[in-house]
Amino acid sequence: MPLPTPSQANRTFWDRDAARYHMEHADYLSSFYWCPEMLHEADAGLLGDVRGKRVLELGCGSAPCTAWLHNRGAHALGLDISHGMLSRAPSGIPLVQADALALPFADNSFDIVFSAFGALPFIGNLDAALADAARVLRPAGRFVAAVPHPMRWIFPNDPQSLTAEMSYFDGAYLEHSPDGELTYAEFHRTMGQWLRALQTNGPFRIVDLIEPEWPEDLTTTWGQWSPLRGEIFPGTAIFCxxxxxx
Known part of the structure; x- marks a missing residue:
């Protein structure tokens, strides 16, 4: 029997983890926040005026970002591989369960495609995912992706640790069951790899790279993101x- 692919492993993982994830990150999942630094789209305006625009969110989870856009006049659609995550979305929001490596849409279907900490870090073949995102995005359309900052990779999961322990150049974190089945996959790219992948596979022209600072009044620890780390180095990279x- 073939071993699970990263997509299959991550679908099963997020189906099982949905309840815990929502309990742990309720504030973050309450609206359209780009990242653990709680940068809100209402303040950042990275997608521009969305009224009447066709917008696709990759890796929407329970779709708080898609819902926020929908309520502001966008024709917003959320896509995620996990039924467990999608089942927690608000009612009335257009949703599709699918893999970001095989988008079930026609060419040039959307004015905006974006991802807020979803899909892209969990895909091994980033080139294919970006090429398919570009395919469904119209010419001159906007693409915005918020991902864990490459700097994060070198530090352990402990949010209070400031000691670099892993190589910046290692490319994957994989978890396996005792019998060797892949159960979780997350992929790291250096900043240079991100820049080259975006410019090659869209091709996307990068108009801005945002590294949000940690707000002084934000005391919440979010996984391995924390005020201690946020004061010293960036935790998020947003490619516009x-x-x-x-």
């Missing part, structure tokens, strides 16, 4: 791009 395909 324009699709330059002809």
């Amino acid at each position: 791009c324009v699709n330059e395909k002809s």
Whole structure:
């Protein structure tokens, strides 16, 4: 019997982990926050005016971002691989369960495609995912992706640790069951790898790279993100791009 692919392993993981994740991150999942630094789209405006726009969210989870856009006049659609996550979305929000490596949409279907800490860090074949995102995005459409900052990779999961323990150049974190089945997969890219992948596979023209600072009044620890670390180095990278395909 074939071993699970990263997509299959992560779908099972997020189906099982949905309840814990929502209990632990209730504030973050209450609205459209880009990252653990709690940068809100209402303040950042990274997607621009969304009224009347067709918008696709990759890795929407329970779709708080999609719901926020929907309530502001966007034709917003949330996509996620996990039924367990999608089942927690608000009612009335258009949703699709699918893999970001095989988007079930026609070419040039959307004005905006974005991802807020979803899908992309869990995909081994980033080039294929970005190429498919560019395919469904119209020419000159906007693509925005918030991902864990590459700097995060070198530190352990302990949010109070400031000691670098892992190589910046290692590419994957994989968990396996006792019998060797893949149960979770997360992939790391250096900053250079992100820049090259975006510019090659859209091709996306990067118009901004945002590294949100940790707010002084934010005392919440979010996984391995914490005020201690946030004061010293960035935890999130947000790539703001324009699709330059002809």
